[in-house]
Amino acid sequence: MLNRLDQQPPDALLALIKLYEADPRPDKIDLGVGVYRTAEGATPVFAAIKAAERRLVNEQRSKAYLGPEGDMGFVRALIPVIFGAATATGDIDGMQTPGGTGGVRLALAVARRAGVRRILMGTPSWPNHAQIIADLGLELVPFAHASADGTADLGALRAALSTAGAGDAVLLHGCCHNPTGVDYSDAQWDEIARLLADAGVLPLIDLAYQGLGRGLEEDSYGTRAVLARAPEALVAYSCDKNFGLYRDRVGALYVMAQGDAALARIMSHGMALARATWSMPPDHGAAAARLVLEDPALEGQWREELASMRGRIGAMRAALAGRGRVGALDLSPLGRQFGMFAILPLSGEQIHSLCADHGVYMAGSGRINVAGLTTGNLDRFTAALAQVAG
Numbered sequence: 595m596l597n598r599l600d601q602q603p604p605d606a607l608l609a610l611i612k613l614y615e616a617d618p619r620p621d622k623i624d625l626g627v628g629v630y631r632t633a634e635g636a637t638p639v640f641a642a643i644k645a646a647e648r649r650l651v652n653e654q655r656s657k658a659y660l661g662p663e664g665d666m667g668f669v670r671a672l673i674p675v676i677f678g679a680a681t682a683t684g685d686i687d688g689m690q691t692p693g694g695t696g697g698v699r700l701a702l703a704v705a706r707r708a709g710v711r712r713i714l715m716g717t718p719s720w721p722n723h724a725q726i727i728a729d730l731g732l733e734l735v736p737f738a739h740a741s742a743d744g745t746a747d748l749g750a751l752r753a754a755l756s757t758a759g760a761g762d763a764v765l766l767h768g769c770c771h772n773p774t775g776v777d778y779s780d781a782q783w784d785e786i787a788r789l790l791a792d793a794g795v796l797p798l799i800d801l802a803y804q805g806l807g808r809g810l811e812e813d814s815y816g817t818r819a820v821l822a823r824a825p826e827a828l829v830a831y832s833c834d835k836n837f838g839l840y841r842d843r844v845g846a847l848y849v850m851a852q853g854d855a856a857l858a859r860i861m862s863h864g865m866a867l868a869r870a871t872w873s874m875p876p877d878h879g880a881a882a883a884r885l886v887l888e889d890p891a892l893e894g895q896w897r898e899e900l901a902s903m904r905g906r907i908g909a910m911r912a913a914l915a916g917r918g919r920v921g922a923l924d925l926s927p928l929g930r931q932f933g934m935f936a937i938l939p940l941s942g943e944q945i946h947s948l949c950a951d952h953g954v955y956m957a958g959s960g961r962i963n964v965a966g967l968t969t970g971n972l973d974r975f976t977a978a979l980a981q982v983a984g
């Protein structure tokens with residue numbers, strides 16, 4: 595039976611981690627998978643998380659099961675951060691998931707149980723979105739996320755929504771669009787919120803980079819605008835980047851519904867699906883994030899650490915954008931984009947040459963992780979770009 599299975603390629607993005615590690619060139623540059631890097635190229639554990647982990651080790655009395663919902667203290671502590679201090683939290687509930695991927699998977703599976711069949715999504719998108727949609731047997735309805743001028747293509751979203759209705763959901767990136775870095779403006783989010791409410795489609799927001807774009811509050815503007823108008827919504831959340839918890843797999847699914855009874859019914863499906871999939875999420879990282887959010891001093895430290903990451907990413911973006919034209923490439927649009935990522939319009943051959951001849955690693959889509967750039971490697975990177983795209 596099992597012998598019939600054909601060979602599947604490794605995930606192209608994750609494969610870059612190993613390829614980069616195996617490269618002996620000392621001046622190689624990693625712009626591949628989306629992890630934050632310091633000016634020294636490190637991805638350290640947040641000091642606030644380290645302090646919380648020490649506390650956990652000293653004070654945690656048991657590791658007995660919590661249930662499919664995970665650590666609800668963690669889930670609830672994030673609610674004001676995501677939805678705002680003034681949120682009518684009665685309409686929103688959540689559960690912990692293994693990373694943001696677990697949140698997206700669960701959101702789509704719950705939507706499918708509710709009768710959703712088509713997922714409208716701006717492309718390009720994070721490749722795993724399409725993989726999860728396909729694996730669940732849902733139909734992906736793509737529309738262009740960005741226009742040629744490097745701004746968000748609201749017209750394409752409007753056109754996609756004009757053909758949508760009940761049975762459809764739209765998957766949107768809350769901020770720091772992955773892979774383009776092209777975010778909707780606040781005014782565009784206001785219009786999107788109106789359009790979604792009018793079209794009667796279910797909003798599903800993937801908020802995986804809160805705090806890495808404009809700021810914690812600013813990066814949730816779109817989510818809050820959509821939830822203020824929509825009767826129902828699903829939000830998948832990741833703490834991978836903004837708490838630096840990547841491999842600890844810390845995320846959540848939030849549900850907004852019409853009234854307590856509906857919310858409880860929807861959540862019961864989330865619980866049942868989680869139980870049948872991973873049973874319970876891993877505890878450690880979420881417990882550490884909860885301790886951070888429950889302690890004003892640690893929370894303040896976390897906010898400062900996040901702000902300095904955001905500052906470094908913004909500075910690298912500005913430095914890259916400041917180079918303007920490099921060969922045939924115009925880097926200036928990067929200065930108007932947000933978060934870790936940007937897409938460079940390079941051919942497969944050029945991307946291959948950057949890796950083979952210059953030790954520059956990036957996704958096959960031309961996506962670069964801006965956080966992989968430093969003042970120490972920026973010149974070399976742009977010189978390599980000028981050579982391959984000259």
Ligand code: LMR
Nearest residue numbers: 607626627628629720772
């Ligand atoms: C990325 O897009 O590089 C990250 O979100 C890591 C991942 O899981 O793909």
